[in-house]
Amino acid sequence: MRYSFLIKAMVAVALVTAFDRLFPSDMAGAVVGAFGGLWLVGLVAVRSDVRRDHRACIALVAAALFVTSLIDEPGLLGWTMFWCAISLAALLPRTSCFDDAWRWAVRLALHGVSSGVQPIHDLRRALRSPRAQRPSVRATLAVLAFPLVGAGLFLALFAAANPVIASALAGIRLPSLWHILVWLIVGCAVWPSLRPSAVVLRVAARLPDPEPALPGTSLPSVLISLALFNALFAVQNLLDVAFLWSGGSLPAGMTQTEYVHRGAYPLIVTALIAGVMALAMLRPGSASERHPWARRMVALWVAQNLVLVASSVWRTIDYVQTSMLTEWRIAALAWMALVATGLATICWRIVKGRSARWLVNWNAAAALLVLTPCTFLDLGAIAATWNVRHQAPAAVDLCYLNGVSDGALLALIELERRPMDGATRDRVHFVRQLVLGRLDARQSVWQTWTPRGARRLARAKAALGPAFHPIWPVDGDSGRACDGSRYQSASVTQP
Template identity: 30%
Template sequence: MTDIPSIATASPQPGGDAPSLPAPNAWAEIALAGLATLATALFYGTPWGIALPAFLALVCGGALALNPPVAGGDARLGGIATLAAVLILLADAVTPLSLLLAIPAVAASLLALTCRWLPDLADRVRAVGAMLVRGPQLLLRDGRAAFAWWSAHGGRQAAVSGIGRWILPLGLGLIFCLLFTAANPVLRGWLDQLPVGDVDAGRVVFWMMALALLWPFLRIPAPAGNRAPKPISPDDWRQDPLLGLLLSPAAIVRALILFNALFALQSALDVYYLWTGHALPPGITHATYAHQGAYPLILTALLAALFVLVALERRPVPRAVHGLIIAWIAQNILLVLSAMLRLATYVEAYSLTLLRLAAFIWMGLVAAGLVLILARMALGRPNRWLVGANLCSLVLTLYVVGWVNVPALIAEYNVSHCLEMAGGGPALDWEYLGRLGPQTIPALDRYTALPANDDLAGAAELRRELAQRFLSTHTDWRSWTLRDQRLKDYLAAHPDGIDHGGQP
């Protein structure tokens, strides 16, 4: 495997130092980790109250300790008074309005106390906005700078490179693990038996978000001034030294080996429990197994496809990487098929809805996209071709779906598979069919024709209301459609006492 070049952006001087690269602030990084952990403990899954102003006061204290205030006189007094005013407001009540006032005010006060903004009002507004929304970008930028600084010190180059090659496999692998445990109650049960079984995916995501949001408050950015932005070449990201480390052949191979192993475990469980119908562990039904997995697995497949596209852009792609990517895409296709089977099992237990039908279509598009990635690799086409092929697939699918009478399709399926009609499955939610509109009337007629049906009167009344409203609102030739005409013809042949108002 080829070695990647040093990610240092400045040449170290004879002492091993690179004065053009600022040393990372270890205290800021420690404070960030501590505050993010405290924020997760205080606010995740709990209502916000007095803990919020207390936490913001702690953040302000840490920010001023790491960025000593230099404003004097009235500016310092005004900043402190503003902080006190908004913290008292939050202590009184945490409401959307108090949050809308307090969070920008805290950012503005810290900028004023540390003299990190320009005199112009528009520049100050932009500086406050940047502190509130540019956290992920600033954290990534400073993380890259820290990597560059550590890399510039020759004795640490090997260690930094070694760590860098594991960041992508372990980081994305952890995300896949969290998605799989959210999607698979069997895996979740296994995880609960481990000492780390109480890991909450939402809590981890909340902690990561807290890192990004808090960083600008601890490392308050200097004013940008009016410097013209540096032109960015479309190919710059491919030449980025940090990406060269994170996406080096060694890192990609390690990631693909780890990901293939994780996906193989998930696929093996799906084949055993879902495809072959083996009994699930006690307390887990097939409906529960299906419901928990359909949507997280699609998100997993999308992340996997994104990783493959990025990995393929860094040329040349070694033959071993090609083989691992093909194996992984094949596993992702199986994963999407399993997600579709999960959703079908759930629909069988709880009926079909518009959202679930849309999920089927979306899963089919994801599966087609994965197949197109294989075609792109086989044909040696660029990512632009892949985007165009997926766009064509999307347009063709939407065109075909446009010809389908979706409300009638959902209604026919639910009536045909309901408890009253088929002797199994869920009871028909005829009120939901009413919300889908008058195109469900033929299916409702099949339902109301059933003998000894307790819901017969309510469903029949809903049918009459739908038909009457349809006939009274579709009287103008300008609103005519072929689909509506077919329904009019059906209602004319099956009036059931409806007043047609002279309409055929």
Template identity: 35%
Template structure:
């Protein structure tokens, strides 16, 4: 039991009146270390400014450069609301917005959205590591649809929060009572005066399109609901991914003996296939009677790619048995090397098929995918040789895939496909015209090299360069193609 504090010589009346000195100080409970408790909603002034900016950038305008500018504005408003600003999130968002500045497409839009999400999380947790930032971003994206729908719920909606008693609500009701009668009476007198004064009526006449106004108000409301979760400062806990053990039925009965025997048989089969492909595609061995090289290439390109993918999956499944037998590791490395050769054979087959039938988006993407599979098998081989973890392989494979997609966002594939197909003796004009104005430069080059080239399909979007857009719709690729087309002397178009 604590003893009362006694000060000798203190008057009794003052000691009786000084009870408040011993009272506990009320204050907010301490938050756990490392946990930021914040229940603040979005910064309303910032949200209103973003809605006004969205109206300026997107209302009756096609998106383009405006999307990159709007994403940077969202990050700026979020930084102003949180009171912190770091250069690293800004640099990350600028890199994510670069594909949109190059050319607006689904791939560049996905990079912009993902970059904005990571930048917002990084802004609010600048001290966290990259792994934690990605985990929090995954959790934030997971809850984002629920936050979009939350304002529409009856209990948590905006109207319910306005109706909740508070000092701001009481002030608003008081102002409404004070101004309701004066404003209503002024409107009545204004209506009577406009009937009596034609000059005043003409000056105050408003040509109001109710449906256009309603559509614009709905646009503002939709933008506000869409942006509110981006400006809220609270963040969820990181998404935890726990390893899942495969049941026995999903292990396909693998054991050290079955893995060893499978590697011997699989290597023998792949070696037979590789020898056959190399003898036909490289050394020119005759094909079976009645089969052309194009047919041979078409029959094998995609099945060989599927075989390489299955080979990578089998290598990952066989990895836990590397220490069970000394022959498993070298056989597994030989297996991976042979499947890398198999990817090269599939690319050779596809190249022969393209020479026979022309280049398309699907065939070009397949070539890129085959190269990625071959590099991925090489990463698995490095993992086996150096004893790296599955996280090491997953990180590098993800970086390889995202890096390839990011670089592809800056490549004008329409130009490449059109240039390759227009150099053929009998190009598929229907498919070439469907490539659109981004391939106009390839048409000009082909017509300059071959003045007799004619494209008879009408209408053909390849005839005309991209339109000169406004600054909101501006894209570097369309500007580049239009500038190149204007710089060249346009040959006479087909009649």
């Protein structure tokens, strides 16, 4: 198309302008999803190849799905998933097929990096023209000098004669350096989706299959390693069966809490390393891959790793029951489920002789199935509700609920209705009012308004009834700590 570059440049400028109008200060509220929707519309409008490619259309539907999550309540995960989907839609028409998730992860990474280079490269190409057709700087100035000087002269005279024009000129404010920098960043971010770099596609296409390789993985070394690894993992798993699963008595000087809490995350790291090593030991075409005992011992080792992951899950659940549930612990449990899925697919690959591409794609699909619902869920609200319903009022960590903020409002209202001592009730009431005031303040401004916040505020109003009196708190003026307790003034002893 003759004017394709100009049209794409105009769309990029329109998106930058929309960003400037939607986000005068911070990126917050349903307008984050609105900007994502505008970006999606701009991509579809200027890229006919995206509209014709059925694979790109699937990515567009996914991007639209994540736009709805951003409209409801924006978050970093939702924005990341949206960016991946819209980038896939931009790149897919330039490829012949979807090869594997490994190469596409590299393409997306390079696509993001190209945002700092691609606009400059495209601008230089657009300005490049045959020398015979390229006007000199002197000729350009000669053409523009008379109209610009004449227009400036008449504008100055009109401003002197007309106070309306003078007032309008006086009200013009040049953008700050910070605003110009933000515009450039946003423009560079959206431009690669309108004009993807061909280098990104070429580099990813030349990548080797994701087969991990380790030195010293000869057949004798693999057999000895597997025998030692299986023995070590069997000791760890038997100890877990004896002390964790069965609740046996621990050696003197060691508590059950110490044994349970110490190994949740290190054991997951152990399982991940073991999975990579198992893949390296049975590389396709290697002697160990064809050896029956090597295959059996690797399968046994992977099975032991699954027991290890189950022990990590048990430890995390026990930790939650003895302390509290948080967003990060929910994420940790989801991550453990993905690790278990990865180990199971490694075992299936060994048994069925599947390729590395198959393994990567299946694990990427599992991650997508876990992450997509998380963009719509409020993990902070889930954690806050669990803590309130499973803990005594005095044991609830009000500082954590205060940090969760809007997501903890309904849980705090539920907590406030439970019987408790007067001091605890005073702290709960203060934190609830603090969170309610923040939400009400956020919902009163259109840039930070969200549908989820509106629903939450409506439910709070219905639950509180006449007691619904939002107070917009002033930070640092309450004389209370994050859990609602009053600061104790330090007594001064006279000498």
